[in-house]
Amino acid sequence: MANILIIDDEKSIRKTLSEILSYEGYKVDEAADGAEGFKMFKDKQYDAVLCDIKMPKMDGLEFLEKAKEANPDVPIVMVSGHGNIDTAVEAVKKGAYDYISKPPDLNRLLVTLRNAMDKSTLVAETKVLRRKVNRTQEMIGQSAPILKIKETIEKVAPTDARVLVTGENGVGKELVARWLHERSHRAAGPIVEVNCAAIPSELIESELFGHEKGSFTSAVKQRIGKFEQANGGTLFLDEIGDMSLSAQAKVLRALQEGKITRVGGDKEISVDVRVVAATNKDLLKEVEDKNFRLDLYHRLSVILIHVPSLNDRRDDIPALVEHFLESACQEYGMAKKGIEKDAMKALQNHNWSGNIRELGNVVARLVILSGKTITTEDVVDYVVPARDKKKVNA
Numbered sequence: 491m492a493n494i495l496i497i498d499d500e501k502s503i504r505k506t507l508s509e510i511l512s513y514e515g516y517k518v519d520e521a522a523d524g525a526e527g528f529k530m531f532k533d534k535q536y537d538a539v540l541c542d543i544k545m546p547k548m549d550g551l552e553f554l555e556k557a558k559e560a561n562p563d564v565p566i567v568m569v570s571g572h573g574n575i576d577t578a579v580e581a582v583k584k585g586a587y588d589y590i591s592k593p594p595d596l597n598r599l600l601v602t603l604r605n606a607m608d609k610s611t612l613v614a615e616t617k618v619l620r621r622k623v624n625r626t627q628e629m630i631g632q633s634a635p636i637l638k639i640k641e642t643i644e645k646v647a648p649t650d651a652r653v654l655v656t657g658e659n660g661v662g663k664e665l666v667a668r669w670l671h672e673r674s675h676r677a678a679g680p681i682v683e684v685n686c687a688a689i690p691s692e693l694i695e696s697e698l699f700g701h702e703k704g705s706f707t708s709a710v711k712q713r714i715g716k717f718e719q720a721n722g723g724t725l726f727l728d729e730i731g732d733m734s735l736s737a738q739a740k741v742l743r744a745l746q747e748g749k750i751t752r753v754g755g756d757k758e759i760s761v762d763v764r765v766v767a768a769t770n771k772d773l774l775k776e777v778e779d780k781n782f783r784l785d786l787y788h789r790l791s792v793i794l795i796h797v798p799s800l801n802d803r804r805d806d807i808p809a810l811v812e813h814f815l816e817s818a819c820q821e822y823g824m825a826k827k828g829i830e831k832d833a834m835k836a837l838q839n840h841n842w843s844g845n846i847r848e849l850g851n852v853v854a855r856l857v858i859l860s861g862k863t864i865t866t867e868d869v870v871d872y873v874v875p876a877r878d879k880k881k882v883n884a
């Protein structure tokens with residue numbers, strides 16, 4: 491049975507709405523103003539709220555703002571008198587599900603409430619499904635360094651400690667960050683990724699902290715930054731070594747105070763974010779060269795996880811090859827292909843400059859181009875650069 495909260499300062503309206511909704515089988519609570527309503531809203535899980543606009547103490551718009559902050563998933567339907575349709579429209583722009591006018595039309599009231607609750611159920615289901623679909627890729631490998639990394643993830647993830655993940659391109663740094671999120675108490679929240687190297691330095695602050703409308707020439711609309719988007723979850727700052735010094739100063743402040751300010755804004759906004767950063771650079775060398783702030787380095791590197799290159803954990807290659815074989819065959823709609831022992835050895839001894847991403851591409855190439863079973867010749871033909879071919883054949 492759905493729980494509905496009615497907030498209205500007019501007792502007669504509350505009574506009418508309450509009677510109608512109880513008759514329809516809803517469980518109803520009543521509050522006489524926004525402040526009382528908000529207290530009840532925080533204490534109990536409601537399926538929908540009917541909220542008057544003009545009220546003493548806390549009006550409908552203020553209630554809406556606070557309620558959306560506290561629990562954005564509960565739909566709120568505004569109830570507006572003759573004089574405040576404009577405000578009702580504004581409320582919808584600010585996140586109210588819809589509004590109905592006083593005196594409420596019975597059918598419209600019930601249909602609006604039903605739709606509001608159906609929509610919020612769909613939104614909740616979509617979130618669950620999305621999480622299932624986006625299940626973090628398993629971390630394959632039983633080599634000593636990978637086992638150590640998995641153990642560290644299990645220990646560190648449940649804490650809010652910041653983690654700095656280091657390693658060359660494509661070794662699996664992002665995967666480590668995703669597992670840290672997945673295993674944390676923030677797993678139901680978002681994980682938001684920012685690739686600091688891919689964003690021009692003059693835009694990075696707006697990307698991270700958002701901006702107010704008109705704060706610079708191309709800021710035509712207000713924008714929520716990645717810190718705010720990651721609220722309640724994890725912010726993954728990839729390629730942090732490429733961040734400009736001025737952005738570093740702001741990130742440092744955000745980490746120290748747990749608050750951010752949008753570019754061009756003056757309001758401080760609290761954010762509850764766990765930061766995981768990654769880099770392929772030697773950050774201490776960057777500190778020495780004055781490209782990276784030492785104080786930020788210390789803030790970010792409470793826990794250090796180094797992901798070694800594939801060349802330094804060759805024991806993992808057979809399992810990774812098997813994994814990529816399976817996924818490539820599935821992707822291209824082919825029967826699962828086998829691989830000869832010597833072909834596997836050749837892959838294991840290959841010099842993997844591009845790491846796991848390159849290994850995945852190579853296996854996909856072999857799946858497409860080779861016969862039923864992948865042979866050493868296939869590896870020589872399609873993978874090994876000409877200069878190394880003699881070595882493999884010898």
Ligand SMILES: Nc1ncnc2c1ncn2[C@@H]1O[C@H](COP(=O)(O)OP(=O)(O)OP(=O)(O)O)[C@@H](O)[C@H]1O
Pocket residue numbers: 627628629630631657658659660661662663664665666728770846847
């Ligand atoms: N241990 C592993 N098991 C299975 N897949 C892996 C493993 N490590 C990495 N991968 C896969 O390899 C690819 C590259 O990994 P990822 O993006 O995590 O690397 P990265 O170090 O963050 O790369 P970059 O430096 O380019 O940002 C991804 O598709 C990832 O799922």
